[in-house]
Each structure stands twice: as C-alpha cells, then as structure tokens.
Amino acid sequence: MEIVYGHNGQKVSLEDLRWFFAKSKVSISLAVTEYSSFLDSLKEESFLSEEESLELQADTKSVHRIVYDCLCCIEEKHLLLQNFFWHLLQKPMRKKYPDLKPIYKEYKEGKYRKSALVTADDIDKDLIIFTQDKVKICLAVTDLFPFVHGLQDLTILSEIESLKLQADRRPVSRVIYECLSLIEKKDMKLSIVFEYIFQECYLKLYPGLQEILQEPGEEQVELFTGWKNCSEYMQNLFQVTKTGICQAINERFPFLYGLHDIGLLSRIELLTLQADKRPTKEVLYKALCLIEQKNDTEALCAYVFCEFYIKLFPPLKVILQRLNEAIMLDKSLPSAGSIAPHGHIKKSKDRTADNSKPLSQNGPAPKRALHKLPSVTGLPEKRPLAAGPSEIKTVIKIYKCDYGHCRRAFSNLSKFKAHKSKHKDKGKDPIWQPVSRP
The missing domain is CATH 1.10.533 (Death Domain, Fas)
Structure with missing residues (x-):
C-alpha cells in the first residue's frame, strides 16, 4: 500500500486520498463560482497545460460543469494529490470561495475515508430508510449534474450506468428514481450513499433534501390502526x-x-x-x-x-x-x-x-406504516364532509332508495323522505341502505 502525506505531514494511503478527491470533486465544482482565474491558477502550478486551460475556457457549459471537467482532467493525471489539495485549500482560495471551508475542515481532520464498522442491523435499518426516502430524494434533486456524476466518481454507479442515465430523456425526477433503484439492488453500504446525498453542498443546492433530514425518524402510525x-x-x-x-x-x-x-x-x-x-x-x-x-x-x-x-x-x-x-x-x-x-x-x-x-x-400499528400522521386535537367544529369549490368535492350519500330499479341516493334526510313519498302509492316502501361505493 503506497503511503503519501496529507495535511501537516499526516501519513495517508494513496487509495484513501484518491477516494477523498473523488468524493470532493462535486463539492469543489459547486464551491468555485468563476472559472477563469481558477483555471489560470491551476495552469501556473502546472496542474493544467495551457492547451487544456484554453480548451476548458472555450467550453460553453455552466461554470460548475467546467470546473468539474477540469477536476476530471487532473484526476486522470498521475499528480501528487497532496500538492493539489495544498494549493486548493490555502487561505486565499478559501477566502475567495467560502464553500471550500467544509472540504478544508475534513481534510484537516484527516477524514479521508469513512471506515466506521456497519452491523447487520444498521444495514437493514439503512435499507428501510432508503426505501422510504427514494421518492422524496428523486423529487428533491432537480438536475442530473452533478448528482449522477458524483455517484460515478465514488464507483457507486458504473460508467455505463451513469452514461445511460445521462442519456435518458425522461423527466429528471424519473431518471433520479431509476438511479436510486439501481443503487438499491447493489450489495453495498448504503451509509456511504447517505453520506454522499446529504453532504453540505447538496443541502444548499437542493433545499428539499434539508426537509428530509428534518423529518422525524421511524415512528409507528397509530391513528388508523384497527x-x-x-x-x-x-x-x-x-x-x-x-x-x-x-x-x-x-x-x-x-x-x-x-x-x-x-x-x-x-x-x-x-x-x-x-x-x-x-x-x-x-x-x-x-x-x-x-x-x-x-x-x-x-x-x-x-x-x-x-x-x-x-x-x-x-x-x-x-x-x-x-x-x-x-x-x-x-x-x-x-x-x-x-x-x-x-x-x-x-x-x-x-x-x-x-x-x-x-x-x-x-391493536398495534403495522410494521410498514412508518410515516407520521398529523394529529388532530379535540373534536373539530361541525362542517360538511364535502370540501369547498377549490378543494376536493366528496359528498357522502348515505340514504339509498332500493325501490324497483330506483337507485337514487341522498345525503339529506328530508330530501330522502320526500323521494320516499313518491313510491307510497306503488305498494312498496323504499328501503334505506348505506352506499357501498362512491
């Protein structure tokens, strides 16, 4: 195992430092707000050639996408990554691009790779949470870039899977759902996926992810049991x-x-x-x-x-x-x-x-009912069960006439009695039955 040096001479395996670089590519590309001076500084430090710098600056993509392509170009070279991080995370760069500070903090604390042990119970719990949150995540993420690209960087998705998803012409939310379904089928630690999805740069880019984190954890639903x-x-x-x-x-x-x-x-x-x-x-x-x-x-x-x-x-x-x-x-x-x-x-x-x-x-709540229902305190005031004109119109017709072929139903007792009197001369009283279907 090849050893390199991280922050302040820390000994780090080259594999872990490469993983940290792959993990940070999206965060760095979202932190850099303009690319011209950024590319020039990399060119001065020989991380990019003049030709590569000009080619990137001639690109018509967004700023974040150009910076991401620049980092991919650097990743393909056999450069000393510790030198790159030293240049990127020095004080003037952090002052110019404040969103680099979380990356600097992780690098300084030596969090190059999360190596916490994961038990079988944790895996089962992560799978339940992941299954529940798939729909929420796919609606919160509004762009394929950089979400899908970052998953490929961490080898959570293969290059072929990533390219297929990027070529998918369906709505973004549908493609992201397909992406999460692919991940769910893989035999991997979902804690790494959670760490990637809910990193700080994504919480800022996609506010809907912040709402998912703020939701209560697993709770048994009690209102509708029985x-x-x-x-x-x-x-x-x-x-x-x-x-x-x-x-x-x-x-x-x-x-x-x-x-x-x-x-x-x-x-x-x-x-x-x-x-x-x-x-x-x-x-x-x-x-x-x-x-x-x-x-x-x-x-x-x-x-x-x-x-x-x-x-x-x-x-x-x-x-x-x-x-x-x-x-x-x-x-x-x-x-x-x-x-x-x-x-x-x-x-x-x-x-x-x-x-x-x-x-x-x-009786107890079902195991699969893990979402929390809003509680209603006290008895609400009397109101029609039908909603207003701007809401859903649902009227309960609980009085049903069963005379002959008559199948009329009423929600008003007085109207039902008036209808009932029309059948009296015909020798058979209508029978009241509750409606079985709306």
Missing part, C-alpha cells in the same frame, strides 16, 4: 375517501412507485397499472382497491397522509381532517337522527371522553 374493526359507516366513508385521494393526487409517478417501494404493490401490479391506458384517476383508484383487498388499509392511509404527500398535494389535508372528524365522532353506524342536513354529522349527546381516543387502542 380500521378493519370499524363500523359499516366508516367503511363507506373510506370508499368516498379513495375517490378524493385519486382526485387530489392524479399522478402515477411517483405515487404508484412509492406504494411499490413500501411493499403495498407487487412489481407485477405496478407494471400492470403503469401499462393501463385508462385515465390516471381510474388507475389510482384501482391501485387503492388492490391494497384494500389485501387488508393493508392502515399502511395505505399512513403512506398517503404522510407529511410529505400532504405538502406535495395540499387537498389531502382536507381529506385527512374529514377522516379525523369521522373517526373521533363514533365507530357505530349513525342513526337517521344523527345525520344533519347538507351532510353535517352531529355529535352524540351520550358521548364519553374515551370515545374520542384514536383507534390505535384496537
């Missing part, structure tokens, strides 16, 4: 909720892919839904029905109403408030007297304090 034990009224309410979810999201990517990542949809089901030519709302509704048939309603609600999707699709917040209101009111089927006109739900008079507790007391 849904299968709810009354028929609550089951009918969820049927209406499914329609509202499809209207609120109305995008196949990344929603369906996220459901596959957490195990709610199989690979075949995902591909089948993606190949479906029907309108997006119908495809999403079919996906929700598939999950409901598997009795994974709790995990589905935990995923759909996580803080990330509520921020991405604000109408989901309205739907969540209606669900919280209905869950807190009662778990039994409401009588005709408890349904007020225009879809208002009245609070029962004999209600006790224990009835307002969340349904988590019916």
Whole structure:
C-alpha cells in the first residue's frame, strides 16, 4: 500500500486520498463560482497545460460543469494529490470561495475515508430508510449534474450506468428514481450513499433534501390502526375517501412507485397499472382497491397522509381532517337522527371522553406504516364532509332508495323522505341502505 502525506505531514494511503478527491470533486465544482482565474491558477502550478486551460475556457457549459471537467482532467493525471489539495485549500482560495471551508475542515481532520464498522442491523435499518426516502430524494434533486456524476466518481454507479442515465430523456425526477433503484439492488453500504446525498453542498443546492433530514425518524402510525374493526359507516366513508385521494393526487409517478417501494404493490401490479391506458384517476383508484383487498388499509392511509404527500398535494389535508372528524365522532353506524342536513354529522349527546381516543387502542400499528400522521386535537367544529369549490368535492350519500330499479341516493334526510313519498302509492316502501361505493 503506497503511503503519501496529507495535511501537516499526516501519513495517508494513496487509495484513501484518491477516494477523498473523488468524493470532493462535486463539492469543489459547486464551491468555485468563476472559472477563469481558477483555471489560470491551476495552469501556473502546472496542474493544467495551457492547451487544456484554453480548451476548458472555450467550453460553453455552466461554470460548475467546467470546473468539474477540469477536476476530471487532473484526476486522470498521475499528480501528487497532496500538492493539489495544498494549493486548493490555502487561505486565499478559501477566502475567495467560502464553500471550500467544509472540504478544508475534513481534510484537516484527516477524514479521508469513512471506515466506521456497519452491523447487520444498521444495514437493514439503512435499507428501510432508503426505501422510504427514494421518492422524496428523486423529487428533491432537480438536475442530473452533478448528482449522477458524483455517484460515478465514488464507483457507486458504473460508467455505463451513469452514461445511460445521462442519456435518458425522461423527466429528471424519473431518471433520479431509476438511479436510486439501481443503487438499491447493489450489495453495498448504503451509509456511504447517505453520506454522499446529504453532504453540505447538496443541502444548499437542493433545499428539499434539508426537509428530509428534518423529518422525524421511524415512528409507528397509530391513528388508523384497527380500521378493519370499524363500523359499516366508516367503511363507506373510506370508499368516498379513495375517490378524493385519486382526485387530489392524479399522478402515477411517483405515487404508484412509492406504494411499490413500501411493499403495498407487487412489481407485477405496478407494471400492470403503469401499462393501463385508462385515465390516471381510474388507475389510482384501482391501485387503492388492490391494497384494500389485501387488508393493508392502515399502511395505505399512513403512506398517503404522510407529511410529505400532504405538502406535495395540499387537498389531502382536507381529506385527512374529514377522516379525523369521522373517526373521533363514533365507530357505530349513525342513526337517521344523527345525520344533519347538507351532510353535517352531529355529535352524540351520550358521548364519553374515551370515545374520542384514536383507534390505535384496537391493536398495534403495522410494521410498514412508518410515516407520521398529523394529529388532530379535540373534536373539530361541525362542517360538511364535502370540501369547498377549490378543494376536493366528496359528498357522502348515505340514504339509498332500493325501490324497483330506483337507485337514487341522498345525503339529506328530508330530501330522502320526500323521494320516499313518491313510491307510497306503488305498494312498496323504499328501503334505506348505506352506499357501498362512491
């Protein structure tokens, strides 16, 4: 193993110093804000030839891309990297390019390579976190450069994989998701990937990554547990909720892919839904029905109403408030007297304090439901279950006429009684049944 000298004469293996250079290429290219004087200084120190310097300055790419290409050119040469870092991280350069300071700090402290031991439990935990955050990361990263290029520098991606991703003409978020899926299939330490993705330069370049770091860690969702034990009224309410979810999201990517990542949809089901030519709302509704048939309603609600999707699709917040209101009111089927006109739900008079507790007391939360739901304190004021004109319109028609071929349904009791009187002379009273589908 070849030994070289790092900061203040530290003995470092050449392999580790090369790894540190590869790891720092993206950070350096984002820290340098103008390339002309930067290239001239490298030329004076013989890191670049005059021809290479002129060729780079004639490039029409962005400043960061030109600096990155310059570093790639230096990497291909058999130069003393300690001399390069000494030139790059001296005080005048740090003063001119302040974002070089984090790199200087790591170099000074000898953090050339992270060699912490990783246990099997850590690997499993990292995989769970990585699976959950794939969708969030792919939406936060808005450019292929330098994200994909840095992964190639660290050999996380091969050169062929990197070139294929760069040639992909799909939206950036879709390509980044494909990139993360490739990494997920590799037998490697995801802690290195996390360290790369959430480094300081990327947190500044992509603010969405900062929001992911600020989110709470793994937590069991409690609000929707025990849904299968709810009354028929609550089951009918969820049927209406499914329609509202499809209207609120109305995008196949990344929603369906996220459901596959957490195990709610199989690979075949995902591909089948993606190949479906029907309108997006119908495809999403079919996906929700598939999950409901598997009795994974709790995990589905935990995923759909996580803080990330509520921020991405604000109408989901309205739907969540209606669900919280209905869950807190009662778990039994409401009588005709408890349904007020225009879809208002009245609070029962004999209600006790224990009835307002969340349904988590019916059983433990599912293992896959790892997203946190916003809690609602206290009973909300009475309001229609249908949202306003600018929100998702979901009206619960709980009174259904079953006379002959009549299939009309009403949310207003008085209108239902008026309709009922029209059938009296025909010898058969209409039968009230709750609606099974929206």
